[in-house]
Amino acid sequence: MPQSSQPLDLGPAASRRGFLAHAASLGAAAAIGTAFMPRPLAAEELTSAEWDAVHRDPTTPAEALKQLEDGNRRFVAGRPIAPHRDMARLKAIAPRQSPFAAFLGCADSRVPIEIVFDQGFGDVFVSRIAGNIAVAEQIASLEFGTAVLGAKVLYVLGHSACGAVSATMNGTEVPGQISALYFHIRPATRGAGGNLDKAIAANVREQALRLRDGSTVISKLVKEEKLIVAGGVYDLNTGAVTPVALDAA
């Protein structure tokens, strides 16, 4: 029985619990990971539930978030579907895009959002910048992706061993204008006590809150329950994304 057919309870009260259970299952899947990158499953290898799950547009923010979680779980488990990667899809969305998710991710070449979350053309609206920082132009892009294009989840994705966070924490001397990034990451590294993993999670939280609470457009969508803002950290070694709670417990 493929894991992705198990329903995740993402009701408001249980969303955190569901998320944590999800993170645990991702860890288990990573432990039995394959030694090679598996080819995507063919249509005839999918259960009808699996096929439906990736070829139906999510209608609510909770469904959109689940679609991402399921996609990362497939990727980690070595059962990617690689949906929406054919010429028919390309042509279908050429006149108009309506991605179900928007992302603020790091520019790091090891974290390709579409692959990590097993999505395809037209599914995710992605803004990437070193250190996944929410600066004005990034906020503008993501306001467009959510308010205009209608993305139902806005996800901030950090990753393990992030060079931008690490350099900020260590005050590393860098050429040119690279250190311009430090200013935006420093609030997250300040309270981390030199712990890089802690700083990376804090940076995801910091940038997500800047988007959620600092943009009137985004906070309005959240208030109207048209959008969820979420965050997570991608593990470079396992491919698994661990959620980051945005509000202190």
Ligand SMILES: [Zn+2]
């Ligand atoms: Zn990075």
